[in-house]
Each structure stands twice: as structure tokens, then as C-alpha cells.
Amino acid sequence: MTLPGFDAAFREQLDLLLRWRRDVRHFRRDPLPEGTLEALVERACLAPSVGNSQPWRFVAVDSPGCRAAIRAEFEECNAAALAAQPEERQAAYAALKLAGLQEAPVHLAVFCDEQTRTGHGLGRATMPETLRASAMGAVLTLWLAARARGIGVGWVSILRAGRVAAILDVPGSWALTAYLCLGYPEREEETPELDRRGWQGRDPEAGRILRR
Ligand SMILES: Cc1cc2nc3c(=O)[nH]c(=O)nc-3n(C[C@H](O)[C@H](O)[C@H](O)COP(=O)(O)O)c2cc1C
Known part of the structure; x- marks a missing residue:
């Protein structure tokens, strides 16, 4: 088999996709196309x-009851997170919109089955955390595939994983990896929202390469 030729135009498009990926909290309410x-x-x-x-493992959270329970869980956790901020940052934190749970047409919970036998334990004896890292990789892959279709993704981590598992009634071996909102963004931005709102800009350490 030969690798399909990824040409310069494709690479340019891929770079654009990576640059414009964004975490989205402001969604339009229209549904995603069937399928x-x-x-x-x-x-x-x-x-x-x-x-x-x-x-x-994927759970589409469609029922109004489950969605309302997740929103309530977020509100409770977000209030606690606000209270835990140092006083001088509380107003800035309160001004942030940290989830689009109300408007996003799709809620998707992604779990990691920590008891899976698939893979026969290869690599996990030394680094068990690689199982969760694998589930994270699926989230990022989905995120990019969504963005390439004009769909926005918002990752909501201000939730207690155990509470989410209980609300969604999933098997005990499933650990929450990500709770995602999906839908068409209200607007497109090239800069992260937390950066634009002055919460956190780019960390200069993030692009550094140490050489040994
Ligand atoms: C593991 C993870 C958890 C996150 N949790 C939240 C969250 O609860 N609420 C939120 O607004 N953004 C959340 N984000 C999005 C980040 O804030 C966002 O990725 C970061 O600010 C950079 O912005 P960008 O994704 O638009 O480049 C999360 C991102 C990751 C990777």
C-alpha cells in the first residue's frame, strides 16, 4: 500500500484546521445533520x-433528564470553582462562559473502559495511564474531524467524573475522559477565548524544545 499523496495544499489546509480548531462555548441551537x-x-x-x-466508549446524552442533571452538576461545580479562586480573580472567573451545555444540540460523553482486555495489556504494565491517554487521543481526533466539518466542540471538565458516570448509568469500569458539547459555533475565532478575555495567554514554555 502506498500513502496517499498529501500535497502542500493539503498541509496548508491542515495547518488552518489546527489553528482554527478552538474550544467552543457559544453554540447555535440548530441540530447537526443526520448521521x-x-x-x-x-x-x-x-x-x-x-x-x-x-x-x-461513547455516550450520546439526548434525554432532557440527563442533560438537565449534567447542567445542574456543572452549575454546582462551577460555583465551587468560583469560590476557590483567589479573591482578586473571582470577578474575572465569574465573567467567563465555561460551557455551552444549554445551547449545544449534542452532548457526547467519552469514557475509558479501564477493564478492557482488548490489547492484552501491552504497554500498560509499565504505564497504566496510557489507557486514558488513548481515550484522550480519540477525543482530539473527533474534535479535528468535527472542526473540518464546521462543527465546534467544547470540552467541559467542571464536572465530577463519578457523578457524570452515575447520571449516565454506565458500567463501573468506565472512567470519564471528556464531556463534550458539539454544534455549530455562533462565531469563528482564531484566538482562544480564554486568551481573548485576558484569563490566560500563550505560555512561552509551551513551544520550547529541550535537547539532551
Ligand atoms: C482536558 C481539557 C479540559 C477542558 N475543560 C474546559 C472547561 O471545563 N471549560 C472550558 O470553558 N474550557 C475547557 N477546556 C478548553 C480549554 O480552555 C481550551 O482548550 C484552552 O483555553 C485553549 O483554547 P482553544 O482550545 O480554543 O485553543 C478544556 C480543554 C481540555 C483539553
Whole structure:
């Protein structure tokens, strides 16, 4: 098999995709086209995984009851997070919109099956955390596949993982990797929202390469 030729125009497009990926909290309410979620999950499954374990598990959170319970969980956790901020940052924190749970047409919870036998433990004896890292890889793959279709993704981590697992009634071996909102963004931005709002800009350490 030969690798399909990825030409300069493709690389330019890929660079644009990476630059414009964005975490989205402001969604339009219109639904995604039929079959989109399935197509995105199929792409997510192309992600690498330790031992080819493919530990990712997906839950589409459609029922009004579950969605309301997740929103309530977020509100409670976000209030606690606000209170835990140093006083001088509390007003800035309170001004941030940190989830689009109300408006996003799709909620997708991604779990990692920590008891999966797939992959026969390869790589996990030395680094068990690689199983969770594999599930994270699926999230990022899905995120990029969504963005390439004009769909925005927002990652919501201001939730207690155990509470989310209980609300969604998933098997005990599933650990929450990511709770995602998906939908069309209200607007496109090239700069992260937390940067634009003065919360956190680029860390100069982030692009440094140490050489040994
Ligand atoms: C593991 C993870 C958890 C995150 N949790 C949240 C969150 O709870 N709320 C939020 O507004 N953004 C969340 N984000 C998005 C980050 O704030 C965002 O990626 C960062 O500010 C950079 O912006 P960008 O993704 O638009 O480049 C999360 C991102 C990651 C990778």
C-alpha cells in the first residue's frame, strides 16, 4: 500500500484546521445533520491506542433528564470553582462562559473502559495511564474531524467524573475522559477565548524544545 499523496495544499489546509480548531462555548441551537455524530465517532476510532486497546466508549446524552442533571452538576461545580479562586480573580472567573451545555444540540460523553482486555495489556504494565491517554487521543481526533466539518466542540471538565458516570448509568469500569458539547459555533475565532478575555495567554514554555 502506498500513502496517499498529501500535497502542500493539503498541509496548508491542515495547518488552518489546527489553528482554527478552538474550544467552543457559544453554540447555535440548530441540530447537526443526520448521521454526523456516527461519522465523527467512526473517525475518532482511527486514533492510536496503547496495545490497540481502543478503550474509548461513547455516550450520546439526548434525554432532557440527563442533560438537565449534567447542567445542574456543572452549575454546582462551577460555583465551587468560583469560590476557590483567589479573591482578586473571582470577578474575572465569574465573567467567563465555561460551557455551552444549554445551547449545544449534542452532548457526547467519552469514557475509558479501564477493564478492557482488548490489547492484552501491552504497554500498560509499565504505564497504566496510557489507557486514558488513548481515550484522550480519540477525543482530539473527533474534535479535528468535527472542526473540518464546521462543527465546534467544547470540552467541559467542571464536572465530577463519578457523578457524570452515575447520571449516565454506565458500567463501573468506565472512567470519564471528556464531556463534550458539539454544534455549530455562533462565531469563528482564531484566538482562544480564554486568551481573548485576558484569563490566560500563550505560555512561552509551551513551544520550547529541550535537547539532551
Ligand atoms: C482536558 C481539557 C479540559 C477542558 N475543560 C474546559 C472547561 O471545563 N471549560 C472550558 O470553558 N474550557 C475547557 N477546556 C478548553 C480549554 O480552555 C481550551 O482548550 C484552552 O483555553 C485553549 O483554547 P482553544 O482550545 O480554543 O485553543 C478544556 C480543554 C481540555 C483539553
